[in-house]
Amino acid sequence: MTTTEPPTVSTEAVDQDQLTRAQKALLALSTEVATQLAEDHGVCVRPMAMRRIDTTTGRVDVVPVPCGSTREDQCRPCSDKARRLRMVQCREGWHLEDEALSRPADPSQAQKDLMATRADLHAAYQRGREDGDEHECEEIRETVTEIDQELRALGVRGRLAALDPEPQTVRRSTRRRQDAPNLPRRPVEDRTVGRVFGGKYRPSTFLTLTLDSYGRVDGNGAAVDPENYNYRRAARDAIHFPRLIDRFWQNTRRCVGWDVQYFGTVEPQRRGAPHFHAAIRGTIPRAELRAITAATYHQVWWPPHDTIVYSGQKLPRWDNHNKAFVDPDTRDPLLTWEEATDPDRLTVPAHTVTFGDQVHVKGILGGTEEAGRHIGYLTKYLTKSVGQAAGLDETATHRQRDHARRLAAELAITPCSPRCPIWLLYGVEPKGARPGTVPGQCKGKAHKPEHLGIAGRRVLVSRKWSNKSLAEHRAERTAFVRQLLDKAGVQPGYTVDDGPFVWETTQPGDTDVPSRPVLLLHAIHQRQRWRADYDAALMATGEPPDRSATEIDNSTGGSHAA
16 A cells, blocks of 8 residues: 655745645744744733823834733743743742841821721711611711721721621631641741751751542552542542641641741642642751641531532522522522521531641752752643643543543532532522522632642742742842843833833724734844843843753653652
8 A cells, every 4th residue: 555745845935836735735824933933032922912102202002912821832931931930939938048028117107197087987987877877877988998098008008997897707616626636836936937057057848748549540640440439539629628738837837836938839640639849948847747747637617518409400590589599399498508507507517628648848958959950840830731730631541531521520519619509509509699690500710620629829829938929029020131231231222111101902903903923023023122132231241141941940850640
């Protein structure tokens, strides 16, 4: 049997009029060339067209603005930029030797005067409510809103007392379970840096926490015996994993006696269960961390949701007369969330989440190659979706896909919050139910197959890690470049986006908005001019170029095996 070789096209100049249809199909599209060129230059491949108005001259330009995606399958340049920013954030806070936060400023006289006025209005509002004077209460609410805005403008942060009393929430006992190990509880010192050993070494810690086993899995993370694999527990553990992490840090600070700071990432293992990597400032004994992990649990005080009550065509319906969901046959209202979670009715938690036995702890010295490798590993999978990080791509086996489908099917009937419409399948009306609520259909990310129950943030950073937000880290990088250009005497020949500008979003059909390829070419041109000025400034000042993130990427190891 003879095979026909596919037609090829030379990379030299060709006359397209003389090519066959098959040969023309192999030619690169102009949009693909522009997109690939944008990736090569680190330019966003999905720029948004924004209208920039110079308030001084009145000039109006439509300029490309990066999409800011953190997924490489959507925009590789933007995701790489976001990942490098996270690496900077991790590096700056991991091995600090001095406290990152200073003492808050003392309240100013203007702040205290406004707060005193607010206190008088708060008392007047309570008297007005007692007297039933709704007109006066409305005027006080408007005045307090203005005062709150002034307080924020004066630099007051934190939650301000509400005029109307907040509804009482159910308070449950915080007494530890008898089957959970006890932990020492020490007063938490007001420090975040670790101890110094030998007079000069101040190591920090790299920690990995995993969930328990739900059944045997093969080398690709697929269940060996799917019928006996505990998918229900796996789904519930994945949804409540963030609360378990919060409880772990709370127990850690109480146990070690100082304000532990961390930079952590939540990633899926190949079996689909989430696990947690964390860079911890300072050192904690391995035995102590393992004891804290074993003693950490989170109890879910939700109504029982083991047996589905309504399914198929028999689903609860909204009743306008009762303003609630009712049984489709008896027309009796369903239990409300408050009724279903009443302490007299709900005596045992619906689920308890605990960590698994695998706890990996390693000491790391700052400024070493090992520290760089672990920073790269912490951020290695941030540009991938949860499903991609778990290995669910085109190379996944049939058993892997079947395992993921079974987990997704269990997640589809597992409530993710008190407001989840899936509660209606279990005969409970969720919080905030409305006529438009569809029983069993929740838009939360936890139920989507590509998220595997990991619906929250993938990066968890403590407040005192670097004393900077991501926006501040980004601004520092911009300020460094501008200072370098000023030091070298390089004057950019293009507009710098620091104003005074007014920005407007464009609408589909606007005649002044160029096509996507034109936006890409404009962004590539800007990038080339910026790079030329930056390289010229480096040469003029003799500054060494920054270490590229590629070096760290190539040095990372490890895998997300189960």
